[in-house]
Each structure stands twice: as C-alpha cells, then as structure tokens.
C-alpha cells in the first residue's frame with residue numbers, strides 16, 4: 198500500500214500526529230527533495246526520488262514512469278509512505294505519481310493523509326485574515342471551486358452548472374463518525390459541509 202503524507206509548509210513541528218505515526222510505521226519512505234527529507238528526518242530515514250523541474254514533456258513522462266515503477270516495486274508488498282511538502286492533494290508531485298501507479302498497478306491501494314498546506318499556513322506568517330471568497334492560482338485556468346457552509350447544496354450546484362462546472366462531490370462532517378461523501382448532491386446540508394465542483398475537460402490528469 199502507498200500513503201501520500203502531507204509534511205506541512207516547512208517546519209518539522211507542523212507535521213500532524215498521524216503523519217508522524219505513518220512515517221514511523223512505514224517499511225519504506227520516499228520524498229521528492231531535500232526540504233521534504235529535512236521534514237521527515239526527525240522521524241525516519243527516507244530516500245529521495247528525483248523529479249526534475251523541466252517543461253520537457255518526454256523527460257517528465259520518463260521520470261514519472263520510472264518513479265512509479267520504483268515506488269510500486271516496494272508498495273506491492275510493503276507499507277510505503279511518500280512525504281510531500283504541504284498537502285499531497287494540492288499542486289503536488291504526488292498527484293501525477295498516484296495516477297500513474299494507479300494506471301500501471303491497479304491492485305496497489307493508495308491513500309493520502311492531509312498536511313497543513315502553504316495555501317492556509319501563509320496567513321499565520323503574514324497576519325492575513327480571509328473571511329470572503331478567495332482564489333488560489335498557479336497561473337493555469339480555474340478548474341475547481343470549493344464552496345463552504347453548503348446548507349443548500351443542490352441549489353448551489355445548479356448555479357455552478359451555469360458557470361460551466363460539470364462534476365460535484367458533497368462532503369459533510371469529514372473525519373468524524375458522521376462523515377458523508379457523495380456525488381448525489383442533497384437538497385440540504387449541515388453547516389460543516391463542503392461542495393467540491395470541477396470542470397472535467399479542464400483537469401490536467
């Protein structure tokens with residue numbers, strides 16, 4: 198099994214207890230670079246897997262394919278952790294790696310453990326407070342919208358369809374005993390809910 202573990206934004210004290218436990222329990226830990234290595238080193242040994250920063254598509258393809266094979270060779274019979282800066286599901290190397298392993302080795306179970314993302318962590322460092330909608334961009338077109346406090350999810354979804362969104366997941370009381378995650382968007386939602394909306398044709402992977 199393979200677990201993508203969020204290592205937080207750069208301070209070894211900003212890992213979660215769960216991240217530390219998984220790093221300590223895993224048979225093998227990979228990281229994509231020196232900063233991630235520094236963050237895991239108080240808890241475990243790890244091997245750096247090289248992901249060169251290049252726009253050359255053939256190099257990117259070869260690298261992801263090779264690294265998928267290296268990780269899968271371990272994950273097929275052991276617990277493998279892959280530590281990523283911030284959160285593994287936001288703008289991370291892990292997204293492509295996970296997709297490639299899933300394509301080539303569909304029997305390997307893959308999950309992720311959230312980390313504190315730079316997207317939220319920066320606010321504490323610069324004393325910013327955000328209490329209105331905001332945009333996170335890496336320069337690419339906006340392909341996702343996350344709506345908080347979705348008390349009327351179906352109405353919100355219908356508005357988002359008009360804006361070109363195609364895929365929706367409703368998530369309520371996450372990480373609790375009453376967690377609900379569904380693509381069947383309900384009429385009513387709890388205050389502790391999120392509607393995830395994406396534009397299918399604009400997704401990279």
Ligand SMILES: C[S@@+](CC[C@H](N)C(=O)[O-])C[C@H]1O[C@@H](n2cnc3c(N)ncnc32)[C@H](O)[C@@H]1O
Nearest residue numbers: 206207282283284285287288289313314315316
């Ligand atoms: C490939 S993305 C990884 C994002 C990461 N998965 C996360 O959740 O924070 C790298 C970008 O995240 C931002 N970033 C990550 N860590 C940061 C930090 N400690 N300080 C400022 N920006 C950071 C920068 O914009 C950087 O170019």
